[in-house]
Amino acid sequence: MATALRSKSFQKNLLMSIGGIFILFAVCFTLYQYQREKDYKIDIMHSRLQMYNYEMMQSLGDSLLSREKFQAYVERHHVKGLRITVIDTRGRVLMDSYNADVDSLENHLQRTEIQKALHEGNGYDIKRLSVSTHETYFYSATRFGKYVIRAAVPYSAELTRSLQADNTYLYFTLLLTALLGMALYGSTSRISRHIGYLREFAVKAEQGEELDHELERKLPDDELGEISHTIIMLFWKLRHSEEDKVRIKRQLTQNAAHELKTPAASIHGYLESILDHPDMDAEKRQHFLERCYAQSERMNKLLLDMSALTKLDELEEKGRRHRDEYRRVNVPDVIQNVLEDTALQLQGKGLTPSVQVPERVMVMGDTSLIYSIFRNLIDNVIAYAAGATKLKILCAEVEEGGNRWYEFTVSDNGQGVEPQHLPHLFERFYRVDKGRSRKLGGTGLGLAIVKNAVAAHGGTTTAEMTPGGGLTIRFTLAASEPSRTGQVASE
Numbered sequence: 001m002a003t004a005l006r007s008k009s010f011q012k013n014l015l016m017s018i019g020g021i022f023i024l025f026a027v028c029f030t031l032y033q034y035q036r037e038k039d040y041k042i043d044i045m046h047s048r049l050q051m052y053n054y055e056m057m058q059s060l061g062d063s064l065l066s067r068e069k070f071q072a073y074v075e076r077h078h079v080k081g082l083r084i085t086v087i088d089t090r091g092r093v094l095m096d097s098y099n100a101d102v103d104s105l106e107n108h109l110q111r112t113e114i115q116k117a118l119h120e121g122n123g124y125d126i127k128r129l130s131v132s133t134h135e136t137y138f139y140s141a142t143r144f145g146k147y148v149i150r151a152a153v154p155y156s157a158e159l160t161r162s163l164q165a166d167n168t169y170l171y172f173t174l175l176l177t178a179l180l181g182m183a184l185y186g187s188t189s190r191i192s193r194h195i196g197y198l199r200e201f202a203v204k205a206e207q208g209e210e211l212d213h214e215l216e217r218k219l220p221d222d223e224l225g226e227i228s229h230t231i232i233m234l235f236w237k238l239r240h241s242e243e244d245k246v247r248i249k250r251q252l253t254q255n256a257a258h259e260l261k262t263p264a265a266s267i268h269g270y271l272e273s274i275l276d277h278p279d280m281d282a283e284k285r286q287h288f289l290e291r292c293y294a295q296s297e298r299m300n301k302l303l304l305d306m307s308a309l310t311k312l313d314e315l316e317e318k319g320r321r322h323r324d325e326y327r328r329v330n331v332p333d334v335i336q337n338v339l340e341d342t343a344l345q346l347q348g349k350g351l352t353p354s355v356q357v358p359e360r361v362m363v364m365g366d367t368s369l370i371y372s373i374f375r376n377l378i379d380n381v382i383a384y385a386a387g388a389t390k391l392k393i394l395c396a397e398v399e400e401g402g403n404r405w406y407e408f409t410v411s412d413n414g415q416g417v418e419p420q421h422l423p424h425l426f427e428r429f430y431r432v433d434k435g436r437s438r439k440l441g442g443t444g445l446g447l448a449i450v451k452n453a454v455a456a457h458g459g460t461t462t463a464e465m466t467p468g469g470g471l472t473i474r475f476t477l478a479a480s481e482p483s484r485t486g487q488v489a490s491e
Contacts (some may be wrong), residue, residue, distance in 0.1 A: 019184055026177050033173075046124045049140030049151040052077070056084070057144050066148065070095050081154040084386055087114060094147070099132055107130060110149075117141040117148050127155060171302040263295035267291065270295075325455075328480050331371055331406070335393060338374045346383045350389055351412075357395040361406055363477045369453045370477075376446040377410040377473055385414030388470060397479065404479040405459070411472035416465055425463045426451040450475070 056064075056073060063069040064086060074084055074097045086095035091109025093102045108114050116123020125139045130152070137152040270288040274280060280288075301489060332355075339346075339353055363370070374393075381391055394409045417425070426431045430450040450473070451461045459476040466472045 018188070019181065022180065022184065023177070026173060029174055042124070042126065045138060046122075046140050049124075049138075049153065050122055051152050052079075052082075053140070053142040053149040056141075064149075065094055067095070067100070071097070079153075080470055083133070083152040083154075085150045085152070087141075087150060088119060089143075089148070111139070111141075113139040113141040113150060116147055117143040117150075127152055140237070153227045199430045223326045263299045266295045267292045267299075317451060325365040326366060328362050329365050329367050331363060331370065331395070331408075331477070332357050332359060334367065334370050335374055338371060338378055341375070342378050342382065346378075346391065349382050351381065351385075352389060352395070355393045357393065357408075358397075361395060362480045363406060363457070364480045365457045365477065369456060373450050373453045373475070374410070376450050380446050380473075381410070381412045381414070381471075385412040385470065388412040388414030396475075405476045407476050407480050408476065409472055411466045411470055413466060413468065413470040416469055416471045419465065422465075424465045426461060447473075 055077075060066075060069060060073055070084075070086070074082075074438070082097075083096040084095070085108075087093055087108050090110075091107040091114065093105040095109060096102050096105060099105060106152065112125040113123040122142045124141070127136050128139065129136050136155040139150060139152045141150040167218060208387070242378060270292045274285055276287055287373050335355060335357060339355070377390065381388060383393075390413045392409070392411045394411075396407050398405050400409050426447045428445055430448075447463075454461045454475045454477070457477050461473065461475040464472050464474065
């Protein structure tokens, strides 16, 4: 009900604002057109009287001041109520068709039509009362050298009607206003109705009510519909994103609890055995203690990996602000450090590393995160690439969308994984062989850390089968400067 009332209020305000502007325009247009029509009718009357003045001057010429000829012309060209007056440039009346005693008439110099005629050649005045006849006239004066001929028509009912503006346009304007008002009402009602749908959706979303998709289908197929559709889609994406975050956090908590439970139970069992059997022989006690240490190492690695993922999630939320803190990192130096730190494990597994990377590959990033990318990838090969003898690290420069990237591949020639596992390798706690992975001490977070660390640098990560057998991890890092052509290859 409240939504409907607010929708009506919005429609009312929109209708009043747009309708008010339109009505104001219509009134201004009507007044302008009325005055224009009126001026047009006055100009016609003025032009007719001007023609009479011109014809009189052409007919009489120098005889203009002859009383007999002047009166004869007026009678010969009689127009009902028409009064003709001849005035000199000083305003003195020389001839008048209504009053032969021109000396008794006032000076006409200050009359409006006379002033205009003297300055502009012709002029008129509307509805002025004559002092001599006490009638209201329409005056039209024309200057001819030293004289001004003025024609005056009394304001009769017929003249008044002829000078009135034609009201036909007024009826047309009212009809058009009514039609446009109806169209405006329909448009505002439609807009208000669709905004009401969108508001209903927003209210339900805010109150946590169940949302139906009918609202989206009611939206119009125009710009308003596109905006509303975008808002609804953004809401659903945000909601799904929040749900995914909650789901991932819940899954992470459950998986972490499950992963920690096994080493914790093992440690508890070994320590309990030692405490319950104080006379246990030294060799067995030493074995139990070593197993406790190994399980505590596994727990420690799991906690460290979880901490690293939490840090990466925080960096992803910070986004650009964190990237502004990145510094230039030479990736070959990082790779060399990782190989030195894992040299004994690689040797113990019989893996021979091969690095084909330009000797200077500069990226903007976090050194510790880039180290964790290569360290986790190499640790993954050491732990799970059964039967592998080669570890290859390659780098190629690519350009996409006007941006330069370095594409890295870390591959082995081991047994690889089944194709159905490839899309899930970067999921947290995902294991191809769960039992075997736990025996090897893996946490199931290594490749998830790789993916998040690469994403924190704006890159992408994919997994694919190595031709001939094995697994290849491919990822990209944005270049900060042109690479040099020289390459360093270590075997």
